[in-house]
Amino acid sequence: MEGPYRDLGSGFARLTGPEGARRGPSPITHVEDALLEFLRNARDAGAVRIFVASTLTARRFRTLTVIDDGQGIPEPYAALVFEPGVTTRHLVPIADPTAPTGSHHGGGLALYHIKQAAVSAEVLSPSAPTALRATFDTRTLPERTLQSASRHSNSNLLATVQSFAHPRKQPPAPDIYYGPPAKILAVLLKNHIIQTSESGEELQRVALGVGLDLSVRTAQRVLGGGVTPAEAITVGGANGGIGASRSGRSAGSGGAVLPVGEKERAEIAAILSRVARAGYMEVDDLRVESRPGEILLRARVYEPEEVYE
Numbered sequence: 001m002e003g004p005y006r007d008l009g010s011g012f013a014r015l016t017g018p019e020g021a022r023r024g025p026s027p028i029t030h031v032e033d034a035l036l037e038f039l040r041n042a043r044d045a046g047a048v049r050i051f052v053a054s055t056l057t058a059r060r061f062r063t064l065t066v067i068d069d070g071q072g073i074p075e076p077y078a079a080l081v082f083e084p085g086v087t088t089r090h091l092v093p094i095a096d097p098t099a100p101t102g103s104h105h106g107g108g109l110a111l112y113h114i115k116q117a118a119v120s121a122e123v124l125s126p127s128a129p130t131a132l133r134a135t136f137d138t139r140t141l142p143e144r145t146l147q148s149a150s151r152h153s154n155s156n157l158l159a160t161v162q163s164f165a166h167p168r169k170q171p172p173a174p175d176i177y178y179g180p181p182a183k184i185l186a187v188l189l190k191n192h193i194i195q196t197s198e199s200g201e202e203l204q205r206v207a208l209g210v211g212l213d214l215s216v217r218t219a220q221r222v223l224g225g226g227v228t229p230a231e232a233i234t235v236g237g238a239n240g241g242i243g244a245s246r247s248g249r250s251a252g253s254g255g256a257v258l259p260v261g262e263k264e265r266a267e268i269a270a271i272l273s274r275v276a277r278a279g280y281m282e283v284d285d286l287r288v289e290s291r292p293g294e295i296l297l298r299a300r301v302y303e304p305e306e307v308y309e
């Protein structure tokens with residue numbers, strides 16, 4: 001069919017002419033914009049679950065791997081989706097209540113703009129699951145910062161995932177998991193998105209196939225159950241990766257006891273997690289103990305090893 005697009009088959013087309021609109025300024029001005037576009041694409045592909053692995057290397061290079069269980073990209077088209085104007089939304093543009101006005105939704109440009117802004121961007125696996133990965137130099141494509149007195153920039157990626165996971169308007173979004181590669185690998189295994197393998201070497205190879213770059217040692221830790229799987233982003237804003245609580249046990253008499261509920265504990269965990277990330281650290285195993293006259297908070301603080309692998 002002739003018109004403002006060229007039919008590429010299997011539902012794909014390349015938009016041409018003014019539809020291409022590729023000379024306009026890129027709407028990808030921050031890493032969070034790229035993450036949002038990856039999430040939208042996964043949702044539009046009918047994903048029920050989306051898994052986002054995030055690493056920061058050399059305090060500078062952000063790698064996002066976005067894995068979803070949606071319908072996938074037909075094999076021959078995986079190489080084309082980063083080209084300008086290539087889309088499956090030319091006939092039925094997606095109505096997106098969460099999209100900013102004036103956005104280019106349905107123009108087949110988001111992945112193209114991501115690739116322009118990235119150091120590298122690729123489709124790792126076209127389907128079952130679908131996996132796309134991009135690495136950004138945060139000196140050229142910055143991350144939005146949260147209000148913080150900390151030294152380093154404080155990534156807002158988790159907040160982006162949280163607001164996407166819980167839009168104010170319907171319809172409900174897919175379940176989204178966010179965390180370092182090891183925790184994402186653990187949750188992929190748990191949900192049978194990838195198959196359990198016998199050895200660390202084999203699991204490392206399978207993980208690499210969906211864009212998760214881990215050491216054999218880490219793969220072995222995941223296999224052995226030594227890594228807590230990422231949890232789905234919850235309404236309270238708590239991130240997966242915060243362990244189980246042990247709360248509200250009184251240790252004697254003499255003083256008021258302040259009970260801390262699950263919701264509050266999750267909020268404290270979210271705050272600690274945010275503060276830790278400002279210094280490129282993670283917090284795990286939060287314990288909140290209410291004692292007469294005092295509250296004890298204890299948590300494990302560590303630097304995610306993926307940064308150094």
Ligand SMILES: Nc1ncnc2c1ncn2[C@@H]1O[C@H](COP(=O)(O)OP(=O)(O)OP(=O)(O)O)[C@@H](O)[C@H]1O
Nearest residue numbers: 041045072081087088104105106107108109110111
């Ligand atoms: N996770 C995914 N699963 C299945 N198909 C995908 C996925 N991500 C991208 N695609 C395919 O790649 C095409 C190009 O994606 P891209 O985001 O660049 O453009 P678009 O979504 O069509 O429009 P927009 O520019 O508004 O995002 C999509 O139309 C879709 O067919």
Ligand SMILES: [Mg+2]
Nearest residue numbers: 037040041110
């Ligand atoms: Mg898109």
